Amino acid sequence: MADVVLAGEGLGKRFGGLVAVRDVDVDFERGEICGLIGPNGAGKSTLFRLIAGIQRPTTGQVRLNGRVLTGRPAHDVCVAGIAATHQIVRPFRELSVIENVMIGAFFGHRPRPHGPRAAREAALEALAVCELAERAESPASALNLAGQKRLEIARALATRPEVLLLDEVLAGLNPTETDQTLHLVRTIRDRGTTIVMVEHNLRAVRGVCSRIVVLVEGRKIVEGDPERVLADERVIAAYLGTAAHA
Amino acid sequence: MSYGLALIYGVLKIINLANAGFLMLGAYVTWWLFTSFHIHPLLAPLAIVPAFFLIGWALERTLVRRVLGAEPIISLLLLFGVWLVLQNLAYVIWTGDTRSIETPFVEATVNWGGLQLAVPRLYVFVMGALVLLVLQLFLTRTYLGRAIRATAQDRDAARLVGIDVDRVMGIAFGIGIALAGFGGSLLSLLFSFTPDFGRALSLKSFCIVVLGGLDSIVGVAFGSIALALAEAFGVRYMPASLQNLISFVVLVVVLIALPKGIAGTLKALRRG
């Protein structure tokens, strides 16, 4: 029996007349790197936000280790153990890199560090994993995009999540940066965090994910082993039909 | 007949604190034009609107533009500074004495179906409604109007679709300030005023915006009417000095009960 750490049951989300996500059941197993893909407008980001607690589902439940988290405010979701990065990076611009990460360390999943010094150490650790330790004292605004994305990840990592949700973390990165980020993702998983990635970069997803879930028009149409899923006719049709890149 | 006043407040749709300053300035300039040059207050807007538009536009180009990139706090503080300057400049120039405009027009009343209606109020109501209407049409039907709305929503996206954002911002600001001046001019017909004038009104405007939701002029009109009704009731039951509290109490109640404002909540309900 799979060890399900995070589960979405019957999740649905309507915006007025538009149904973005329709009756999606999805289970994420502990320790996996799971990819969430689909053509543009498939509802991936919405589903992501429902699971991350940023938006409240119209129907359905989100459970972490069996505990219902649906509808709880974002900060409670983080403290419970789900961390999310944003598609458009949102660093705390006027704070330094390490201060950014310290905030994650201070306020995440318990047990929390006592006092600034402990938080700083925890932050340095997260920065080291993300290879940002040398830039610790720089202002966050001074990093380039790849750096800011890594900062975003470090910050989320510092909250000691059980599940880390990454929203299009590879967007805008060149091939070298992409490989570095994928390496980082694997490292984080090896340290014990389950990872869910929403992605458009199918080549990357094939390389790093142990499982893929495909969303089309708000519904889950197939999930499973990356090779099998990406070769599935329905998936190919969905992507080619809407002229997305692969 | 406070509907008319409320509509004026609505026209101003204040987010910009400095608007209060220009509102007040509009009133004063009207008075000044009247007493110094004997220009009839009804004509004053002909001078005020273009002048204020230019001032607003210039303000945007010189000052506001510089702080666009920084934290929103900064632009708030900038406009607050502008308002401070305006208000105290008015104190210095015109002193804190209460001023009012007195012409036969202001005193006139008209008989309509048995009711004595004050002509200025009628006038203000009509003008207010007209301006709202024109503004609504402008924002929805003209290219410039839509460009302004687009820029307000997302500056970068607007640039991407080819809108000259710099020009638009200047114009939008100019319009906002011109409207404030015009509003002040109209209000000078109804009330006596001191340099503090803008402040109480800006609060009401703000209440209207919260009540009616930010997005639409219809919402603003709706909010104006709601507030006017609340005040009309208040006049009957409360001592005069507490009347300014009414808008505030309404605001607090609405905020606690309906965080999205009335229009926002209605929208959400309609969506199901």
Add this chain to the structure above:
Amino acid sequence: MLLAALIALPFVAVDQEYAVEMLFLIFLYGAMATAWNLLGGLAGQISFGHAAFLGIGAYATTVLLAKGTPLAVAVVVSALLAGAYSLLIGVPAFRLRGPYFSIATIGIGEATRLIALNWDSLTGGASGLTLASAPPLRTQYFAALLLLVAAVGIAAWIKASRFGYALAAVRQDTDAAETLGVATTFAKTQALFISACILGVAGSVYAEHYLFISPDSVFGFSTSIAFVIMPIIGGLGTVAGPLIGAVVYTFIREQFAATLGNADLLAFGVLLIAIVVFEPKGILGIVDRIRRAGAPRAPAAPRPAENADG
């Protein structure tokens, strides 16, 4: 050092009552500006209605003293009442963000003033209230100094603590802070509460000094404005900023008080615009720039123009 000098001063400068008075004012304003800065500078929520808390403190103290309450009790009650009021208005107010919050605070300040104006039985309405006698200036001086030290101490402690980081996150990006586990509304509420309590105590000091309070003096908008201006002049969000601002503010006020009635506020308006446009970090920001320009060897913050390999 400085603190010792300030403590010694009233004993040494026996004839310089003016200087003691000036310093008293600086201490008092400094404490009030520091209190405001907790919410306005650290948390980034600009309130234009903080005079409400000063007023509550002042009136509470005056009313209680008139009834024979010991001063210490009156001060504590004043602080708590101000704090309680802040919790009350915090609930609706914090539903708003950014400029909307700030505009609402104008209304809150104004409404509080109106309430005080109309609640004659308690507050004496427009004619205000008076206190019988004041403690000697020297005592007041030390009281104000004590308040200032306490306020600055609290501010410095908060800034270095976990709570301070939460506030900084709230100021930078409230939504992002939420996703990192910061309970932002609670943090804002705490900051507001603490600043209100400090202002409540300041109200006591104020009442004891001026011996006459009225809705316009303590609840007035120009008082609220002062709280905003001082930290901005000195450096929003810093510990020393409000103090520097208090010094500047007191001097400008003194200079202009004699001339055209509102010229001082006019000057502040101009100053505010200049600061916001040229150096939003205030005087401390200017000092920082000078320091960095004069020390090319020191590790300067990398400019965003360099596409540093992140």
